[in-house]
Structure formats: structure tokens, C-alpha cells
Amino acid sequence: MSDSQIYTYARKDFQAFFHMGPDGTPQTVSAGGVPLVFWPDGRWCIEVNLYLQRCYEAGASHFGDKGGTLGTYAAYLTHLVRRCFNSGLTDFSQLRHSHFRSFVVGLNADKVWKNGRQVSRRNSETQEKTVCVWLDFLDFVGEFAAIPDFVSKNGRIRAYKMPYKKKVGRNKTTVGMKWSWERRPLRRRVTRRQLPITDGQFGKLKRAADALTTNPFIRRRRLTMFVLFDSVGLRRAEMAMFTVQCVRNAIRDLEAADERGDKDFIPMLRFSTVKGEDGERECPISRVNLRYLESYMLKFRLPLVSRKNTGEALSGPLFVNSKNGKELTHNHFTQEFHLIRKLCGMKEKGSPHMMRHRFITKLFVRLILAHNLETKGELRRLLLSTEAIKEHVREITGHASIESLEVYIHLAIDEVTEFKKTLKRITDLSGLALLSDARNRFASAVASQEDLRNASADLAVTVDEILRGFGKDIDYKNSEEWARFLEITGKKTAGEHESQLELR
Known part of the structure; x- marks a missing residue:
């Protein structure tokens, strides 16, 4: 924790107390990454941490290198903690409306220099969200300290909740409650709809990642990242948490289906999610894309992690740092988009x-x-x-x-x-798109003078998977050509490699 930051995050293996079991033993739940807040003098800030614990128990996200939703709440509340501390208030139940009003004004008074002029450090939307979190917390403080109407229309802190309606469709509205307070600034609602990346933009990003990335491992990692984003729709935090085991499980199920002759089987990827009560979700993925993930896992990730981070060679995150073989932060994927956009000179946004x-x-x-x-x-x-x-x-x-x-x-x-x-x-858009991607990857391998035998084998396996989708029972890996290829190149047999990874 730095001098300017008064909160930190629990270790990944941190276990929080949940309840006492029938036999009197304490029961815990995983709470790695949950933010822990302190006063500026280093003392434990009890009320804020109890409030964050309540939010955590209610299902607020704590995933990601910035603590998810709980991390955002902690960041907002530290502004209140600092202002209270600087005013000599270390008991939140002693706050009065005059304190609250001056703290709110102080949020807007914080300025930074931008383009040669001073502007507010936070836009009006962020200021409003911050104050709403403050009021939620102070309402909790009133309950914790048993002070009736601590936050109410005529209470010590004069604020209250009022109903609202929000349009979500042409003929639909959703209702809820939101905080209102004295002299709340009116702001014009600005809709900032972020449109999807278009086919043209996505193609430009893929071509740049393929042709302009010099490091072979990073090139393949970027292309694999694009495959997962495009075919599964992961959030960036979910991408950081995506594991080798997810791919291995899907491959195992696919090969079991092939063995029993189930031609209608659809491979599924099951992975951890940062939202939702179940903590996991499941998405279909094409055979070709699944095999592409497997190829990255075996030919690129496995050799690198075996050298640099042996303990996670057969497990751990799918996407790893090229220097140390360890997991990437979720912000890394945003930076990757920024770097690839610069490579191809793309002016439009992409994230x-x-x-x-x-x-x-x-x-x-x-x-x-x-x-x-x-x-x-x-x-x-x-x-x-x-x-x-x-x-x-x-x-x-x-x-x-x-x-x-x-x-x-x-x-x-x-x-x-x-x-x-x-x-x-278009006869078969999906099949043609997959075949086009395979052809482009092969052409790129030829242009960059990579191992053409491996590139040819990858192309053959991709075509096999596409043909399987049309009911053609063909498998290059079981052919005489594949056996001769392994013999010529001195590679391990496919059975040895698969048994090493315990894919079956």
C-alpha cells in the first residue's frame, strides 16, 4: 500500500469467516482480492470494511487486479475517509449535514490541468456515483450505530431515496430507487453508446497482430486472444482468469463424442465469470476454434511455461507473460488492443x-x-x-x-x-470464414518463413475439422501422412504428447 493509497487487496488465498458450523468449527469462503481499507494513519477502518463485507456477501464482484465492483466502492469511499480524517472526524456517526455538504462540494473543487487549463478531476457522472456510494455507506453507519434516521429527509444527513423509471426498450421501463440530496447538481444525461467492432476493423486488427508482431509467442497469443473474444464474448477479467483446464475439458468432451460417433456434438467451454451468482458460464465454440486454442496451448504456452514457471505448465491461466510465464492482469488485454491499433494505424476506438x-x-x-x-x-x-x-x-x-x-x-x-x-x-458463411482464417494463418507462416511442416499440419487439421462439420469422417492426425510427418521431424507421437497433458 502506497502513501497516497489507503486501501489494499487481500491475497488470492485469503479466506473470510462465513459462519460457525454445527460442530463449532468456523466456516470460511474465498475472498481473495477483496479490498481492505485503512485510515490515513494506518488504523483499521472498521465501518468501511464491514460495509464492503456486506456488499461482498450481497454478490458484488471482487475479481480483477482492481478489485471489481468492491474495488470501485473502496476507491470512492477513501475520498470520504480522507475528508473525515482531515476534519478530525474518526467516528462516522458524528457526521452532520454541514460536513457532508462541504465534502460533496470538495469533490467538484478537485482540479487537474488538462490541455493547458484546469478542469474537474471527476466528471459529473463519477461525482454522482461517488456520492451515492457515500450515502449507501452512511445509511449503513446509521444502522450499525443504531441511530434512527441518520440519513433521511430530515435527519442528520439530509438525503433520501426516491423512485425512478428508466426506459430500456421501445415499450419497456424499469423502476428502482436512487439517492437524492439537497442541491444535487442537475446534469444533462449523455448517452455514450459503445458500438461493436465492425468486421472491417476486426480484420484490420487481426492482420496487424499476425503480420506486424515480431515475437512468435506474442503473435500467437494475440491471435488466440482474438479467437476467444470473438467466439465466446469474454470480459477482459474473464480472459485473465481463463485457464488451461477449460480447454482441456472441452477437448476431452469433444474427443469422447468423436469416439462414440456423435456428429451433432457441440463443444462447450465452461469458465469462471465475474458476474452472476453461479460464478461460471458455458458457451459453445466451433471445433476449429477449439483446436486452435489447443494448438496455442501445446505448441506455444506449454514450452514457455515449462521453462519459466514449471509449476503451472499443465494448469493455471491460458494467457501468460512472455517473460516469466505468469498470469496477465485484465488491464493487459486493454493495452494489447491499444498497441495493435497503433501497429495498424487504426484511428477508430477498439477495446x-x-x-x-x-x-x-x-x-x-x-x-x-x-x-x-x-x-x-x-x-x-x-x-x-x-x-x-x-x-x-x-x-x-x-x-x-x-x-x-x-x-x-x-x-x-x-x-x-x-x-x-x-x-x-454465400453458401456457408461460417465454414468459409473459418477456412479463410486458416488459409491466412498458413500464408502468414509461409511469408515469415516459419516451420512449413507444422504450418501445413495445422492447415490440414483445420480443414479436417471443417469437413467433420459436414459429416465427413476424416482425421489427418490418424493418417499415414501424419505418422510420416512425425517420423521425419523427430517429434513425439500424438499419443505421447496427449498422455503428457492428461487430455484424456
Whole structure:
């Protein structure tokens, strides 16, 4: 913890007390990454930590290198802690409305220099969110200290909750309660809708990552990152937590399905999520993309981690640092997008979350095409009337409610309308796209003078997986050509390599 920061994060193996078991033994739950707040003089800030514990028990996220939602709350509350400490108040229950009002004014008074002039350190939206967290906390303090109406319309802190309605669709609204306080600044609501990355922009990013990345490991890691963002719609924190075991489990299930002759089997990736009560979600992935993940795992990640971080060679995160073989922070993936955009000279914005928008939009596009829907209304009625489809979309995307997916319906209909103009010229869009990616990867390997035998084998395996999707029972890995390839190159047999990783 630095001098300027008065909160830190619990270790990853930290266990928090939950309750006493029937036999009198304490029961704990994993609470790694939960923020821990102190007073500026180093003393434990009891009330704030108890409040954060309540939020944690209510399901607030604590994942990521910045503590998720709990980390955001801790950052907001430390402003209040500092102001109380500097005013000689170390008991939050002694606060009066005059203190609260001066603290709120102080938020707006914080200035920074930007483009040669002083501007507010926080925009109006951030200021409002900060004060709302303060009021939630002070309401908790009143309950903790048994002070009736500590925060109320006529209480010590004059603030109250009022109902609101928010439009979430053409004919839908959601209701809730929000804090209001004296002299709350009015602000014009600005809608900043972040659109998905387009096909053209995504293609430009992939080509730049492939052709302009000089380090072979980083190149393959970036391309694998794009495959996961595009085919599974991970959040960046979920990408950082994504493990080797997720891929191994999916490969095991796929090979078991192939052995029993199940040609309709759809591989599924099950991974940890940063939102939702279950803590996990499951998404389908194409055979080709799953094999591409496996190839990165075996040919790039395994050799590097075996040298630099042996303990996690067969486990741990899928994406690792090229220098030490250890896990990446979730902010690393945002930085990767920034660097790749600079490589290709792309002026438009591009981020991991825009890739998630792209994934969800494409999911709706496939749903529209599968059901031959023509309008937003038809799609909306399908989702609202068919519980199975509605739950399927919600589970795959990891959203809490179908209302939060409303914007993607509009984007999908717009894309399909444009897409249908050229639909007759496309025989199998998915298969052609996958084959095109495989061809481009092979061409890149040739251009960069990589091992052409390995590149040829990768291309053959990719084509095999595409043909399997059309019911062709073909497997290059079991062919005489593959056996001769292994013999010529002196590689281990496929069976030895797979037994080493315990994939079966």
C-alpha cells in the first residue's frame, strides 16, 4: 500500500469467516482480492470494511487486479475517509449535514490541468456515483450505530431515496430507487453508446497482430486472444482468469463424442465469470476454434511455461507473460488492443468490451437468420415468449436480465438487413470464414518463413475439422501422412504428447 493509497487487496488465498458450523468449527469462503481499507494513519477502518463485507456477501464482484465492483466502492469511499480524517472526524456517526455538504462540494473543487487549463478531476457522472456510494455507506453507519434516521429527509444527513423509471426498450421501463440530496447538481444525461467492432476493423486488427508482431509467442497469443473474444464474448477479467483446464475439458468432451460417433456434438467451454451468482458460464465454440486454442496451448504456452514457471505448465491461466510465464492482469488485454491499433494505424476506438458487444450482436444475428425473422418486434416477441431461448441467450452472454440485451436487438436487425443483400452469394458463411482464417494463418507462416511442416499440419487439421462439420469422417492426425510427418521431424507421437497433458 502506497502513501497516497489507503486501501489494499487481500491475497488470492485469503479466506473470510462465513459462519460457525454445527460442530463449532468456523466456516470460511474465498475472498481473495477483496479490498481492505485503512485510515490515513494506518488504523483499521472498521465501518468501511464491514460495509464492503456486506456488499461482498450481497454478490458484488471482487475479481480483477482492481478489485471489481468492491474495488470501485473502496476507491470512492477513501475520498470520504480522507475528508473525515482531515476534519478530525474518526467516528462516522458524528457526521452532520454541514460536513457532508462541504465534502460533496470538495469533490467538484478537485482540479487537474488538462490541455493547458484546469478542469474537474471527476466528471459529473463519477461525482454522482461517488456520492451515492457515500450515502449507501452512511445509511449503513446509521444502522450499525443504531441511530434512527441518520440519513433521511430530515435527519442528520439530509438525503433520501426516491423512485425512478428508466426506459430500456421501445415499450419497456424499469423502476428502482436512487439517492437524492439537497442541491444535487442537475446534469444533462449523455448517452455514450459503445458500438461493436465492425468486421472491417476486426480484420484490420487481426492482420496487424499476425503480420506486424515480431515475437512468435506474442503473435500467437494475440491471435488466440482474438479467437476467444470473438467466439465466446469474454470480459477482459474473464480472459485473465481463463485457464488451461477449460480447454482441456472441452477437448476431452469433444474427443469422447468423436469416439462414440456423435456428429451433432457441440463443444462447450465452461469458465469462471465475474458476474452472476453461479460464478461460471458455458458457451459453445466451433471445433476449429477449439483446436486452435489447443494448438496455442501445446505448441506455444506449454514450452514457455515449462521453462519459466514449471509449476503451472499443465494448469493455471491460458494467457501468460512472455517473460516469466505468469498470469496477465485484465488491464493487459486493454493495452494489447491499444498497441495493435497503433501497429495498424487504426484511428477508430477498439477495446475488449467492444469485442464483447460484437459477440452479442453476432449471437442475435445468428438467431435472426435461424428463425428467418424480419423485424425487431418479431425477435423481441420470440425472446419474450420462448423461455428456453431467452434463458439460452442470457446464459451465453452472462447478462443478468434480457432487458440489458435490448440494444443488441437493434444492432443485429441492422446488420441482418445489410447482410441479406449478399446472402445468396454465400453458401456457408461460417465454414468459409473459418477456412479463410486458416488459409491466412498458413500464408502468414509461409511469408515469415516459419516451420512449413507444422504450418501445413495445422492447415490440414483445420480443414479436417471443417469437413467433420459436414459429416465427413476424416482425421489427418490418424493418417499415414501424419505418422510420416512425425517420423521425419523427430517429434513425439500424438499419443505421447496427449498422455503428457492428461487430455484424456
